[in-house]
Amino acid sequence: MYFLVAVLVTVIQLYKEYENTKTEFYNEIQTLPSTFGKGISDSVWTYNQELLQSILQGMYNLPIVVGIKVDTLDQKMDFQIGAVFNEQRQVEYYDPNGLPTEQILTGLGSQALFDHKFPIYYQGPAFDQTIPLGTVTLYSNDQLVFERLKYGFILILINSIIKTCMLWFIIYFFINKYLGKPLKEFTLKIHRQDPQSPKPIDLAINWTDENELIILKDSYNQMIQRVNKNQLELLQLNQELDEKIKARTQDLELAKEKAEQLAYTDPLTKLCNRRAFFDSGKQLLNQAGTQHFSISLIMIDLDNFKTLNDTYGHALGDQTLIAFADVLKSSLSSTDIIGRLGGEEFAVILPDIGEYEALHVADSLRQKISQIELTHDVSSVYFTASMGVTEKPLRGTTIDLLLAQADKALYFSKHHGRNQVTAYSTLAEASGVR
Numbered sequence: 001m002y003f004l005v006a007v008l009v010t011v012i013q014l015y016k017e018y019e020n021t022k023t024e025f026y027n028e029i030q031t032l033p034s035t036f037g038k039g040i041s042d043s044v045w046t047y048n049q050e051l052l053q054s055i056l057q058g059m060y061n062l063p064i065v066v067g068i069k070v071d072t073l074d075q076k077m078d079f080q081i082g083a084v085f086n087e088q089r090q091v092e093y094y095d096p097n098g099l100p101t102e103q104i105l106t107g108l109g110s111q112a113l114f115d116h117k118f119p120i121y122y123q124g125p126a127f128d129q130t131i132p133l134g135t136v137t138l139y140s141n142d143q144l145v146f147e148r149l150k151y152g153f154i155l156i157l158i159n160s161i162i163k164t165c166m167l168w169f170i171i172y173f174f175i176n177k178y179l180g181k182p183l184k185e186f187t188l189k190i191h192r193q194d195p196q197s198p199k200p201i202d203l204a205i206n207w208t209d210e211n212e213l214i215i216l217k218d219s220y221n222q223m224i225q226r227v228n229k230n231q232l233e234l235l236q237l238n239q240e241l242d243e244k245i246k247a248r249t250q251d252l253e254l255a256k257e258k259a260e261q262l263a264y265t266d267p268l269t270k271l272c273n274r275r276a277f278f279d280s281g282k283q284l285l286n287q288a289g290t291q292h293f294s295i296s297l298i299m300i301d302l303d304n305f306k307t308l309n310d311t312y313g314h315a316l317g318d319q320t321l322i323a324f325a326d327v328l329k330s331s332l333s334s335t336d337i338i339g340r341l342g343g344e345e346f347a348v349i350l351p352d353i354g355e356y357e358a359l360h361v362a363d364s365l366r367q368k369i370s371q372i373e374l375t376h377d378v379s380s381v382y383f384t385a386s387m388g389v390t391e392k393p394l395r396g397t398t399i400d401l402l403l404a405q406a407d408k409a410l411y412f413s414k415h416h417g418r419n420q421v422t423a424y425s426t427l428a429e430a431s432g433v434r
Contacts, residue, residue, distance in 0.1 A: 003164050010160040014153055022145050026116065028064050029138050033118040037136075040070070044077045044133045045122040056081050057096055059138070066105060066113070066141050067094075070120075072134035084139055085113060105143065112142040182213050190220075198224045266340040268318060269325035277339025281349050281399040284337065288351070288392060295392040296358035298348040299406035300365070303384045303418040305344035312376045320383055323372050331365055347403065355391035355423055362387045362421045370419060384419035386410055391425070 036059055043052035056068050060081050067082030080094040083105050091111055095101045105111075117137045121130035189201045200221035226233075264276035272280065281297075288295045302308075302324065309317040321344065328338050328348065337349040350358050366385060374381040388409025390402055409422040416422075 002167065006160050006164045010156060013156060014149075017149055017152060017156075018145060021149050022114075022142075025064055025140050025145060026114075029116045029140060032059060032062075032065075032138060033136070037118065037120060040136060041120045041122050041133060044070070044072055044120060045124075045131075047077060049077065049079075052077060052079060053096075053098070060096070064140055064144060065138055066144065067139035069137040069139070070134065071137070073132065077134075082139065083110075083113060083141070084137070085115065105141070108143060108146060110141055110143040113139050114141065115139045179213065186213070186217065198227065200224055269321055269340050271325050271328070271346070272337065272339035274339065274341050277337060277341065277347060277349075278399055280337045280339075281402075284349060284351055285392065285397065285399060289396060293352045294354045295402075296350045296353045296355055297390050297392075297402045297406050298350065298358060298362045298365075299388040299390075299403065299410040300346040300348065300362075300385050301387075301410055301414065302344040303386055303414070305383070308381070308383060312381060316374060316376050316381065319374055320372075320381075323374065324369060324383075324385070327368050327372065328365065331368060332361075341403075347406070355389060355425055358389050358391065359421060359423055362389050366419065366421055386413035386418050387421045388413060389421060389423045 036055055039055045040052065042048075043055060052070070056070070056079060059065055059068055065082070067084040068080070069084040070077065070079045072078055079098045080092070081096060081098060083091055083093055086092050091113060093101050093104050115137050117135050119135050120133045122133055123130040186201075193199070193201070201217065264273060264279075265271070266273045284295065287293075302320065305317065305320070308320060321340075324346075325338075325340070328346070332338060332348060332350075335351055337351075339347050341347055350361060353361070366387060369385045370382065372382065374383075388406040388411070390405040390409060392402060405424040409424040409427060412427055413420045413422040
């Protein structure tokens with residue numbers, strides 16, 4: 001009876017798995033029009049056979065699709081790929097170029113196609129209503145469903161067979177004959193144990209071969225013998241726990257230090273972030289006020305960085321920022337403060353350097369930046385930077401004021417040809433500001 005019930009349950013389970021998986025296939029296929037429908041409509045409307053073929057090839061490569069058929073109203077963009085139904089509901093096969101080919105799908109369920117059809121429309125700015133262009137039919141088959149379920153089917157069958165055979169063997173040849181009486185005796189002696197002073201017990205077992213009951217009895221007796229040693233073991237565990245707590249505390253301190261470092265470092269360029277730059281700049285300005293040394297600030301902005309990002313992608317944009325930061329770090333002194341203020345905007349504070357020398361430093365950086373070569377596919381990509389330079393006045397100022405002055409000089413550089421360096425003092429003299 002157990003075997004028959006197990007077989008019935010297994011068959012039902014396999015059937016439900018098949019139905020659920022097939023339903024999942026239907027649901028997955030019905031989501032494809034939202035992804036590929038617009039591209040198919042545009043390619044059909046513009047009679048772009050190459051684009052249509054590329055889109056259909058991408059859909060065909062999905063693991064839930066075995067064939068695609070496009071039927072257009074004017075029949076000029078009709079296309080088939082993979083296994084599809086003809087007008088007589090017979091299976092035909094087409095290669096990636098849409099040409100008829102020999103049968104390419106074999107095995108159980110390969111001929112059992114099921115399809116999902118959706119219309120394609122074109123809606124452009126010059127039309128008030130959508131224009132029907134035709135239909136697209138997506139095909140899948142039971143073979144794909146079986147392939148997805150095959151491993152699970154095998155496990156379910158093996159599991160059912162093993163459980164049925166082992167349960168039958170245990171019930172009829174082991175439990176009733178060998179375990180019932182010894183287990184009752186073992187349970188009775190355990191109940192009779194004194195909880196305050198437990199002692200090892202023995203069982204009247206008629207065989208001496210190693211078996212689960214003997215192992216269980218020996219394990220129980222060993223447990224009893226260890227009861228008196230629990231206090232020592234607990235002490236050792238407490239010592240080990242203290243050591244682990246100390247080690248964990250050290251790990252947490254290291255993690256805290258690392259987190260503090262990350263809080264002040266730009267993750268992409270490894271330069272100071274805006275917060276760290278302002279904190280270090282304020283501290284350096286205070287020192288300059290008391291020790292009376294010069295400070296210059298260079299504001300740097302990459303030229304046409306948004307265009308570079310849009311043209312070559314954000315990956316190359318990140319490479320540009322990293323390469324730019326490496327030039328700054330290799331060209332400047334360790335006492336200089338280099339920070340990324342945001343996006344493609346950077347700033348450098350040069351302690352003990354006047355504006356004249358800072359202009360030379362900035363122009364050297366500008367030339368080195370213009371020589372950076374990046375590679376995109378097979379072409380080389382270059383970029384430039386515009387800069388504004390200012391110097392701290394003799395009497396007090398703030399980091400915000402220096403940045404504002406350098407930003408004005410930078411603005412002048414960007415709006416007068418880019419890839420150049422402008423001193424704020426030049427603009428101040430021209431406008432009569434001191």
